[in-house]
Structure formats: C-alpha cells, structure tokens
Amino acid sequence: MANKLGLIIKREYLAKVRNRSFIVMTILSPLLIVGMIVLIAYLAKINDNGTRVISVLNESAFFQEELKPSKNISYVHFDDLTLEQAKDSTNSLEYYGLLYIPNGTTVEEVAKATYLFAKDNPNTSVTQELELMFQKKLRQDRLQKLGVSPKQFSNIENPFEINLSTFAGEKSMKGINEIKAFIGGAFGYAIMMFIIIYGGFVMRSVIEEKTSRIIEVIISSVKPFQLMLGKIIGNSLAGITQFTIWVVSASVLMFFAVLIFGIDLTALSSNSAMPHNTMGTMPQLGTMDNEMMMYAKEIYDIPWGLLIFSFFIYFILGYLIYSSIYAAIGAAVDNETDTQQFIFPIILPLMLAIYVGFFSVFSNPHGPIAVGFSLFPLTSPIVMLMRLPGGIGEGGVPLWQFLLSIFLLIITFFGIVSLAAKIYRTGILMYGKKPTYKELIKWLRY
Amino acid sequence: MDHILVAKNVTKTYGNSTALRNISLQIPKNSIYGLLGPNGAGKTTFIRIINQITHQDSGEIMLNGEPLAQKHIASIGYLPEERGLYKGMKVGEQALYLAQLKGLSKNEAKIRLKYWFDRLDIGDWWDKKIQELSKGMAQKIQFIVTVLHEPKLLIFDEPFSGFDPINANIIKDEILQLKENGTSIIFSTHRMESVEELCEYIALIHKSEKILDGKLSDIKKAYKNNVFNVGLQVEKDAKELMQSITQKFNVLSSEIDVVEHQLNFKVQLSTSQTGNVLSELSKMANINRFEETIPSANDIFIQTVNNKDNGK
Numbered sequence: 001m002a003n004k005l006g007l008i009i010k011r012e013y014l015a016k017v018r019n020r021s022f023i024v025m026t027i028l029s030p031l032l033i034v035g036m037i038v039l040i041a042y043l044a045k046i047n048d049n050g051t052r053v054i055s056v057l058n059e060s061a062f063f064q065e066e067l068k069p070s071k072n073i074s075y076v077h078f079d080d081l082t083l084e085q086a087k088d089s090t091n092s093l094e095y096y097g098l099l100y101i102p103n104g105t106t107v108e109e110v111a112k113a114t115y116l117f118a119k120d121n122p123n124t125s126v127t128q129e130l131e132l133m134f135q136k137k138l139r140q141d142r143l144q145k146l147g148v149s150p151k152q153f154s155n156i157e158n159p160f161e162i163n164l165s166t167f168a169g170e171k172s173m174k175g176i177n178e179i180k181a182f183i184g185g186a187f188g189y190a191i192m193m194f195i196i197i198y199g200g201f202v203m204r205s206v207i208e209e210k211t212s213r214i215i216e217v218i219i220s221s222v223k224p225f226q227l228m229l230g231k232i233i234g235n236s237l238a239g240i241t242q243f244t245i246w247v248v249s250a251s252v253l254m255f256f257a258v259l260i261f262g263i264d265l266t267a268l269s270s271n272s273a274m275p276h277n278t279m280g281t282m283p284q285l286g287t288m289d290n291e292m293m294m295y296a297k298e299i300y301d302i303p304w305g306l307l308i309f310s311f312f313i314y315f316i317l318g319y320l321i322y323s324s325i326y327a328a329i330g331a332a333v334d335n336e337t338d339t340q341q342f343i344f345p346i347i348l349p350l351m352l353a354i355y356v357g358f359f360s361v362f363s364n365p366h367g368p369i370a371v372g373f374s375l376f377p378l379t380s381p382i383v384m385l386m387r388l389p390g391g392i393g394e395g396g397v398p399l400w401q402f403l404l405s406i407f408l409l410i411i412t413f414f415g416i417v418s419l420a421a422k423i424y425r426t427g428i429l430m431y432g433k434k435p436t437y438k439e440l441i442k443w444l445r446y
Numbered sequence: 447m448d449h450i451l452v453a454k455n456v457t458k459t460y461g462n463s464t465a466l467r468n469i470s471l472q473i474p475k476n477s478i479y480g481l482l483g484p485n486g487a488g489k490t491t492f493i494r495i496i497n498q499i500t501h502q503d504s505g506e507i508m509l510n511g512e513p514l515a516q517k518h519i520a521s522i523g524y525l526p527e528e529r530g531l532y533k534g535m536k537v538g539e540q541a542l543y544l545a546q547l548k549g550l551s552k553n554e555a556k557i558r559l560k561y562w563f564d565r566l567d568i569g570d571w572w573d574k575k576i577q578e579l580s581k582g583m584a585q586k587i588q589f590i591v592t593v594l595h596e597p598k599l600l601i602f603d604e605p606f607s608g609f610d611p612i613n614a615n616i617i618k619d620e621i622l623q624l625k626e627n628g629t630s631i632i633f634s635t636h637r638m639e640s641v642e643e644l645c646e647y648i649a650l651i652h653k654s655e656k657i658l659d660g661k662l663s664d665i666k667k668a669y670k671n672n673v674f675n676v677g678l679q680v681e682k683d684a685k686e687l688m689q690s691i692t693q694k695f696n697v698l699s700s701e702i703d704v705v706e707h708q709l710n711f712k713v714q715l716s717t718s719q720t721g722n723v724l725s726e727l728s729k730m731a732n733i734n735r736f737e738e739t740i741p742s743a744n745d746i747f748i749q750t751v752n753n754k755d756n757g758k
Contacts, residue, residue: 007546015535213530217588220497220524221547223516429499431528442461
C-alpha cells in the first residue's frame with residue numbers, strides 16, 4: 001500500500017516537474033523578479049541622480065551662507081545681472097530654475113518677495129528643500145530679535161525622540177512591532193501564495209484525470225483516498241522544488257545584479273522608510289548608527305528557529321487542509337471554468353487572514369481580533385505566523401494559544417480531509433453534471 | 447461447477463435511487479459471461495462493486511471462494527467503458543506505472559510489456575506520447591494494461607468501442623485466447639452481435655434488477671417458440687397455394703417471389719405438428735427450406751425488457 005502511494009507521488013511529481021509551462025515558470029520567474037528590481041533601482045537612480053542646478057540672483061544681504069549645495073540641488077550664483085538677463089541665462093544654460101531674492105531691509109521682507117522661476121511646476125522635493133531652508137532662516141531671525149543667539153538657536157533646533165523600553169528594562173524600538181509583524185506577514189503571505197498556486201495544481205491534476213477518463217482505471221488499482229493523498233503530496237513536493245529553485249536562483253542573480261549594476265539596495269528603502277531622517281543634520285549620524293544597531297539586534301532577537309519551525313508546521317497543515325478542498329472541487333467539476341463558484345469561498349478566508357493580519361496584528365499583535373483569527377483553523381496558519389516573531393511566552397504569544405491553534409488545525413485537517421475524500425470519491429466518477437452545493441452535500445452521504 | 451465470482455443479494459442505493467436491487471449471480475470459471483442490459487440498468491455499478499471502487503450496501507460477493515477484499519485487486523483486470531490515459535505521458539512510462547499499481551515489479555512489468563507490445567505489433571510506440579496516438583491505438587494500450595498482470599478475472603466494459611473492425615477482431619481473438627488460457631471473463635455490453643460470438647453465459651439486468659440469467663444456449667432453447675421458416679419452389683399459381691396453406695396452418699407472414707418462383711413464409715406450429723406439416727407440404731410443392739427460428743440474443747434482450755416494462 002505504502003509502495004503504491006510512493007508510485008503515485010513519484011508520478012505526480014514527475015508529471016508536474018516535466019510540464020513545459022512549469023519549467024518555463026521556474027526559470028523565468030527569478031529572472032523577471034530580479035529584472036524588475038534592477039529596473040526599479042535603475043529608474044530610481046536616474047530619478048535621483050538629476051541633481052538640479054538652480055541659478056541664484058541674490059540682490060539682498062541675506063542668504064549668503066544658507067545656499068549650500070545638497071544631494072538634490074546645487075547652486076550657481078549670478079552677480080550684477082538684471083532679473084531679465086538672469087532669466088535668459090538660466091534658460092539658455094538649461095538650468096532647472098532661477099531663485100530670485102530681491103533686495104530688502106529685513107529677512108522677513110526679502111523672503112516674502114522671493115520667487116522661484118522654473119520652466120514648469122518644480123519638483124516638490126526641490127520646493128520643499130528651499131522652503132525648509134527659508135523657514136529655518138526666518139525662525140532664526142525671529143528668535144534673534146527676541147534675543148536668542150545663533151548658538152543657542154542651534155541647540156534649540158536639536159530634534160527630540162522619545163525613548164522606549166519594555167518593562168523588563170530592555171530598550172525597545174519604535175516601529176519594531178511593525179517590523180516583526182512584517183516578517184511574520186512575509187511568511188504568512190508565502191503560505192497563502194503557496195496554497196493558492198499549488199492547491200490549483202492539485203485541482204487541475206484531478207480535472208485532468210477526469211477529462212482524460214483514466215481515473216476509473218487508476219481507482220480500480222488504488223483507493224481514491226490514496227490517489228488524492230499522493231496527488232497532494234506529489235504536487236506540493238513539486239511546489240517546494242520550484243520554490244527552492246526560485247529562492248536560490250533569485251539570490252544568486254540578485255548577487256550578480258548588485259555586482260554588475262552597482263545597485264545601492266539601501267537607497268531603495270531609505271527614501272521612504274525613515275522620513276524623519278531626511279531633515280536630520282550631520283551630528284545625528286552617530287545616533288543613527290546606534291539606532292540601526294538596535295534594529296539589527298531586535299531583528300536578530302526574533303526567534304528565527306521557532307519561526308521557521310512553526311512555518312513548516314502551519315504550512316504543512318494549512319496546505320493539506322486547503323489542497324484537499326481543492327482536490328474535492330476538481331473532482332466535482334468537469335472542467336476548469338466550472339470551478340469559479342467553488343474557489344471563491346476558499347480564497348476568502350485566506351484573503352481575510354492577510355488583511356486582518358496586516359490591519360490588526362500590526363497595530364496590536366495580541367489583541368482579541370488577532371487572537372481570534374490566529375486560533376480559527378482556516379486563518380491561523382497565516383495570522384499566527386504574523387504574531388510569532390514576538391516569540392512564545394512572556395511578551396509574545398501565550399503557549400496555550402500556540403498549542404491550541406495547532407490542535408484545532410489537526411482536528412480540522414482530519415475533518416476536512418475525510419469530507420473532501422467523500423466528495424472526491426463520488427465526484428471523480430460523475431460526468432456531465434454541473435454540481436450545486438446541494439448536490440455536494442448529498443454526495444457526503446453516499 | 448466451480449465459480450470465480452458469486453454475488454448474493456447485492457443491493458446498492460445512491461440517495462433515493464436504487465442502482466442494484468438484490469442481485470444474485472454465479473459466474474463460472476473459465477468462461478465468458480455476458481452482463482447485458484440497457485443503459486443505466488446498473489451494470490457499471492455492479493462492475494464497480496466487484497472492483498471495490500464502490501461498496502454494496504448489503505449482500506455479499508465471493509471471489510474464488512473468499513469474501514471480496516482489497517488484496518483481490520491484483521487478481522482482477524478491469525477495462526472500464528469510460529477509459530483513457532494520461533495525455534502528456536509517454537506510452538511506455540504510463541504502461542509501467544499502471545502495471546506497478548497492480549502490483550507487478552518494474553522488471554517483470556517491462557518484460558511482459560515488451561511481449562505484449564510485440565504481440566500486438568506496437569513495439570515502436572514505447573516513447574510516443576498518448577496525444578500523438580489515435581483513439582484506436584490508445585485502446586490497444588489500455589487493453590494491454592488491463593491484461594498485463596495476468597488476472598484470474600477480467601472485466602471488459604464495452605471493449606470494442608473505438609476499434610475499427612480489423613483491430614476489434616484482433617482484440618476479440620486475444621480475449622478468446624485469454625479464455626483458452628484459463629481466465630474467467632465478464633463482458634458487459636449492449637452490442638448483441640458480440641454477445642452471440644463470445645458469451646457462453648449471460649445475465650440480463652434491467653432497472654436495477656436481474657431479470658434473466660443462465661447459459662446462452664439454454665436460454666435460447668427456452669425462448670424457441672416453434673416458429674419455422676419455410677421455402678417452397680412453385681411452378682403454378684403461388685397465390686392459390688398460399689391460400690390453401692394459410693387455411694391449414696397458422697401462418698405468421700409470407701412473401702411470394704415471382705421471378706424465382708419461390709414462396710417463403712413463417713409458420714407457427716404446435717410441438718406435435720412438425721412431421722405432419724412436412725409430409726403435407728411435400729405433396730404440394732418442392733420444399734427447399736425448412737428451419738426452426740432460433741431467437742437471437744437481440745430478440746431475447748428486447749423481448750424480455752419489453753415484457754418487464756409492460757408490467758408482468
């Protein structure tokens with residue numbers, strides 16, 4: 001018996017792995033993904049590298065020191081030109097714009113009369129930088145009138161961030177909850193994708209056996225349950241093979257892409273991830289490093305062993321539950337177009353799990369909604385994984401919840417598989433009927 | 447007599463509909479047993495129960511004297527009516543896979559496959575994919591896969607559908623050969639001409655019930671009703687002659703062939719009349735044909751089913 005199961009698994013695996021579209025997908029996907037990343041990085045680079053040149057016609061006595069070149073903007077100073085001449089030169093030199101600072105007695109007055117001339121609407125990052133510069137100067141000027149010296153001013157300007165700590169006394173970090181949930185979310189998302197893609201494989205494979213009419217030949221040799229199980233295992237092994245190839249080849253490709261194109265991967269994330277740092281001044285860099293170290297430590301402190309171990313448990317149980325439902329659907333229909341009405345209810349809890357995960361687990365990993373969905377068997381593989389980077393026990397998921405969710409999954413697994421096997425057993429020998437849910441329930445009683 | 451398969455009071459229901467009601471059959475060893483019946487009568491359900499694809503609700507089935515169990519799968523070969531093969535798989539691989547599922551070792555399966563492929567003249571198909579073959583070609587492979595593990599009991603459900611006449615003949619000869627070699631064969635069909643050719647025993651299933659079974663020759667005898675076909679060579683007026691015959695005997699139908707001077711008619715006689723009729727007719731004309739009509743399996747089939755439907 002075990003021997004036959006082995007034969008079925010082997011056949012399903014080989015049939016899948018040798019399939020032309022499977023091979024194409026396996027080879028092409030990493031190329032596409034890495035290609036996309038390279039393209040995005042390249043485009044972002046082009047976008048950024050345009051350090052804009054702005055010509056300055058400064059007729060006032062102020063703003064001599066403030067116009068320092070930055071990452072975005074460099075300045076060219078025009079002297080002894082009229083505004084019209086300056087405009088013409090800016091145009092003919094193809095500079096990004098002309099900053100006109102007229103003469104005046106106070107900073108206030110000058111700032112109010114200042115104009116930025118540009119060909120069309122200037123980039124917001126340019127205007128923002130200029131505005132910030134003017135704001136700072138104005139603030140300094142106003143405070144100076146109140147008797148604050150420039151040195152005192154620069155002391156005042158130091159930004160402030162609140163210090164965070166757990167009760168255990170460890171210094172904790174802002175945003176670490178999000179990072180943890182995000183890592184868990186990545187695992188959960190991987191499970192969802194795996195279930196949808198490879199569950200679909202199982203379903204199509206069942207439909208193929210039905211439409212090619214080989215099914216009756218096979219089940220006169222093996223039990224339908226064996227066939228279903230072999231199919232599920234064989235297809236998931238093919239899936240794992242594909243997954244492994246993807247991860248390995250994408251990493252290798254990425255490594256070479258970074259080497260060849262010299263892509264700065266951190267540049268991709270730094271722009272958006274930490275907006276408060278763009279305002280930062282030089283002295284802050286020291287604390288930045290410190291901060292990064294702490295993030296790194298927190299990420300290092302995530303219980304990776306536990307996470308990967310539970311990823312496999314939740315993955316296996318979740319996949320077995322869902323793919324046996326997929327197998328039952330495949331058995332119930334005659335062709336793939338009839339599957340839609342049945343597939344939607346399957347995908348629903350998966351989508352729900354992802355959304356609930358991202359909205360509630362991110363903000364409150366151990367709140368009632370997060371707990372509920374991480375216990376409910378159809379969503380727990382995804383939601384529980386999002387909670388787990390906090391660890392098990394104090395400060396993390398209570399042990400009983402972890403064990404209960406696995407226990408519920410195992411119970412559900414046996415329940416669903418036996419129901420699915422009944423539908424499967426009846427469905428594979430039914431032709432030409434488009435089944436309704438009512439019909440399926442009837443099949444359960446045969 | 448020894449039986450390969452004995453079914454006792456087998457009943458199977460699907461929800462509210464009954465597929466088989468109290469079916470009892472004895473299938474003798476080393477014979478070809480025809481399982482007949484209109485579409486939807488329950489033949490396939492019965493065959494699926496023998497193959498343990500589904501299970502009866504009540505009743506028992508003995509195979510070779512033992513209650514039917516999972517281990518018997520290896521001693522049954524089944525060619526279903528709805529049959530096919532994996533389209534994308536190579537012929538040889540596929541045949542090996544199916545043979546191994548029936549419990550053959552890989553090496554043994556290879557040796558036997560080679561023998562059969564040569565025998566049916568398809569040796570060069572080993573590396574072809576099923577989708578490259580015609581329907582008839584694929585049927586040959588299915589036939590080989592069915593008989594490869596040398597089962598004691600073979601079940602063929604409409605084995606000749608999809609074959610051209612030449613290949614159908616080849617398969618028919620193979621089936622007869624298998625029977626010679628000691629295999630018992632159940633043959634399910636509603637094509638009566640192949641029943642006449644092959645079956646020694648038949649059972650007729652109609653609307654979930656067995657309405658007739660036994661040895662085909664016995665059944666035919668029982669269905670004989672003393673109707674004779676008579677042919678007379680006439681020189682003079684055929685019409686007049688026919689009238690005088692009609693007065694004496696119960697003539698069912700008649701026709702006169704003017705060109706050939708031939709008078710043909712069908713007559714219903716009572717059992718004692720036969721000799722009498724012959725002597726009387728020979729006085730009237732030259733008898734060139736006198737034979738008892740034996741009902742064909744087809745006639746029996748239709749007659750029995752109709753009788754049943756007309757509510758006996």
